[in-house]
Amino acid sequence: MAAFVLLGAALVGCGGGGAPAPVVKEPTESKGPVASRSASPRADAAAGAKPAPERGAGQGAVPTMAPGPGGLTPVYSRRVAKSPKSAEKVVALTFDADMTADQGPRAASGERFDNPQLIATLRRLKVDATVFMTGRWAEEYPDQARSIGGDPRFEIANHSYSHYAFASPCYGLPTVAGPDMTADVQRAFDAFRDAGAVNVVPYFRFPGGCYDDAALRALGPAGVTAVQWDVVSGDAFAKDADAVAEQVIDGVKPGSLVVMHCTRSAAPVTEEAIRRIVPELRARGYRFVKVSELMSRG
Numbered sequence: 001m002a003a004f005v006l007l008g009a010a011l012v013g014c015g016g017g018g019a020p021a022p023v024v025k026e027p028t029e030s031k032g033p034v035a036s037r038s039a040s041p042r043a044d045a046a047a048g049a050k051p052a053p054e055r056g057a058g059q060g061a062v063p064t065m066a067p068g069p070g071g072l073t074p075v076y077s078r079r080v081a082k083s084p085k086s087a088e089k090v091v092a093l094t095f096d097a098d099m100t101a102d103q104g105p106r107a108a109s110g111e112r113f114d115n116p117q118l119i120a121t122l123r124r125l126k127v128d129a130t131v132f133m134t135g136r137w138a139e140e141y142p143d144q145a146r147s148i149g150g151d152p153r154f155e156i157a158n159h160s161y162s163h164y165a166f167a168s169p170c171y172g173l174p175t176v177a178g179p180d181m182t183a184d185v186q187r188a189f190d191a192f193r194d195a196g197a198v199n200v201v202p203y204f205r206f207p208g209g210c211y212d213d214a215a216l217r218a219l220g221p222a223g224v225t226a227v228q229w230d231v232v233s234g235d236a237f238a239k240d241a242d243a244v245a246e247q248v249i250d251g252v253k254p255g256s257l258v259v260m261h262c263t264r265s266a267a268p269v270t271e272e273a274i275r276r277i278v279p280e281l282r283a284r285g286y287r288f289v290k291v292s293e294l295m296s297r298g
């Protein structure tokens with residue numbers, strides 16, 4: 001039961017619950033996206049780490065945001081149009097693939113932290129999407145990580161190695177110490193690479209969405225753009241796919257970024273909700289894009 005509660009905290013922390021995170025700072029959008037030379041976070045230089053993720057051949061530069069003052073990690077939460085008239089009806093669906101370091105035995109005993117049916121449905125419906133993956137998830141499901149990261153429809157972004165919090169308190173999650181934050185993010189990138197994932201982008205979602213200035217400063221050397229959201233799907237532990245679909249459909253505006261989950265055991269109706277969300281938003285004129293495309297059109 002205790003483990004269940006911990007996972008609950010992890011998923012609620014992803015934005016699935018009703019209560020806002022106690023230390024979540026309002027996302028600040030600084031300076032608009034700038035083209036970076038490559039997807040490579042600067043972590044390799046700063047931490048002496050292994051090579052950072054790279055895009056597959058011919059995929060071009062991945063848009064990122066300029067760092068804030070003093071090298072602060074920039075934070076992105078949605079596309080903001082210059083004027084309502086220029087607001088294109090695009091929306092980015094994002095799926096957090098959570099898994100903590102201590103959930104291996106549960107996975108070994110049959111609990112499914114993955115959701116291959118969800119990925120298959122996104123492919124069938126031709127929906128581009130961004131998966132914020134923990135390194136631990138990529139280690140548990142390397143074939144799926146490679147498949148997702150080898151499909152041009154998807155991109156893999158970083159959701160930490162083991163879903164520990166980068167600011168405290170954060171839904172009861174264990175905390176990563178400031179000096180270890182960049183290495184934790186790099187460890188997840190390493191796991192994606194070891195799984196053979198190709199389309200890896202230098203975006204990072206804080207576990208639980210919890211961050212503060214100290215975390216943004218500590219993560220500066222990682223060279224990532226932090227990605228939050230403006231629409232909470234409420235899919236964590238939801239039993240009613242219609243309610244999730246309704247919440248997303250009602251919340252989406254041009255340029256929105258939606259947080260959902262890619263883990264069956266704790267977000268069991270997400271795939272069903274997607275089957276309702278996608279045709280409805282398309283009927284309203286929306287197009288589904290990856291975060292990188294959303295960020296490139298700011």
Ligand SMILES: [Zn+2]
Nearest residue numbers: 014096098208
């Ligand atoms: Zn999460």
